[in-house]
Amino acid sequence: MSYQSQIKNVPGKKVKKIMLYTLSTCIWCRKTKALLSELNLEYDFLDMDLLSEEDQEEAYTEMESYNPHLSFPTIVINRGEQVIKGFEEEMIRHLGHKND
Amino acid sequence: MINISKNAVEDLFSSLSSFNSCRGYFLNPDTAFTKSLIESLLINDDRYGYQACPCRLASGERSLDLDIICPCDYRDSDVAEFGACYCGLYVSRQLAQTGEPIKPIPERRPTKQDRLKSSNKKEIAMSEESNSIKYPIWRCEVCGYLCARDEAPDTCPICGVSRDRFAKVNIVTVAAK
Numbered sequence: 001m002s003y004q005s006q007i008k009n010v011p012g013k014k015v016k017k018i019m020l021y022t023l024s025t026c027i028w029c030r031k032t033k034a035l036l037s038e039l040n041l042e043y044d045f046l047d048m049d050l051l052s053e054e055d056q057e058e059a060y061t062e063m064e065s066y067n068p069h070l071s072f073p074t075i076v077i078n079r080g081e082q083v084i085k086g087f088e089e090e091m092i093r094h095l096g097h098k099n100d
Numbered sequence: 101m102i103n104i105s106k107n108a109v110e111d112l113f114s115s116l117s118s119f120n121s122c123r124g125y126f127l128n129p130d131t132a133f134t135k136s137l138i139e140s141l142l143i144n145d146d147r148y149g150y151q152a153c154p155c156r157l158a159s160g161e162r163s164l165d166l167d168i169i170c171p172c173d174y175r176d177s178d179v180a181e182f183g184a185c186y187c188g189l190y191v192s193r194q195l196a197q198t199g200e201p202i203k204p205i206p207e208r209r210p211t212k213q214d215r216l217k218s219s220n221k222k223e224i225a226m227s228e229e230s231n232s233i234k235y236p237i238w239r240c241e242v243c244g245y246l247c248a249r250d251e252a253p254d255t256c257p258i259c260g261v262s263r264d265r266f267a268k269v270n271i272v273t274v275a276a277k
Contacts, residue, residue: 024101025140025154027133027188028204048157049147060157071207072155086204 003055007044010037016081016095018043021063021074024050028087029073035089039096048072104142112138119260125171126196128188137189141170155187156209166241166265167209173241173265174208237269 007019010033018036022029024047036043048059060070066083067074075084077095084091113135117127128134140154152158153168167173175185183192184202186209191202210218238252239245243259252266 023155023157025143027136027140028155030136056157068211069207069209070157070211072157086206088204 003046003051003059006051006055007046009044010042012037012040012042013096014042015097016041017078018095019076019079020045021059021067021072021076022047023072026072031087032073032075032092035087035092036095039093041096102143102146104139104146108142109135109139112142120190123259124193125259126191126193128184128191128202129196129199134189137187141189153187162264167215169261169265171242171259171261172209176243178205178208233271237271238266239269241265241267 018041020029020032020036020043022033022045033043033045046059048056048063051059063074064070066076066080067085069085071085073087075092077083113127113131116138120127128137137154141151144150144152144154144158148158148160148162148165150162150165151170152165153170153172156168158165158168162169170187171190172186175190178185179190179192182203182205183195183200184190184205186205186207188202188205194200195202209215233248235248235250237246237248240252240256240259240261242261242265243256245256245258246269247253252263252268254263255261256265
């Protein structure tokens, strides 16, 4: 899939597989990225507004399967085991906990 | 990446501040947060030709994005229910005064499918006794302002959005119970 080459990785502790669907303009997406970095957790992100139209459509379909409202940020944990919609600070902080 | 000058951000910030202060709308009192949103609005203006909500993905086609051009159609409902609009640019009077932190707000915008289904289906029910109406009624989809005249105003006198944000209200007659 073509958009996958546009996914960016931010290194950190590997606790869970964290994938963010974001917008470069969205302040809540920025806060989410900053919090994950503060927690030193590894994550991948895709800034959807910077994709080509074709890639955007493909990524949108994927994102829709996790969050039909297509709201930002959409945080997908372990390929769909958990989906966090929006900057839910407590839930995001909880991702740092290993056993739950 | 699009670069927005500091001056452009300051200009829009001061014009939004003065426009809204006497109209019952309040910008987020966290100025750094607000200016960051304003910068994103200007990026979208440059990218799409209109100030689409920075926290929503715009299609690039104005007619499909009318409801998410800032101020969006959902602002007033979100401010009333949650104390802030979806992106956090506008807050309630209370939050503007206290500076309480705002929480994430669920997306009120219907899904694309639902938006396509419900477009142009606005109705106001009237009783049979008052079924004659001389002028069409126009509703501002942003603030709810109604006016009865041949054309919607160029600019909403209440919230300042442009004419294309008005919807014509269909009058349907229902029998009195």
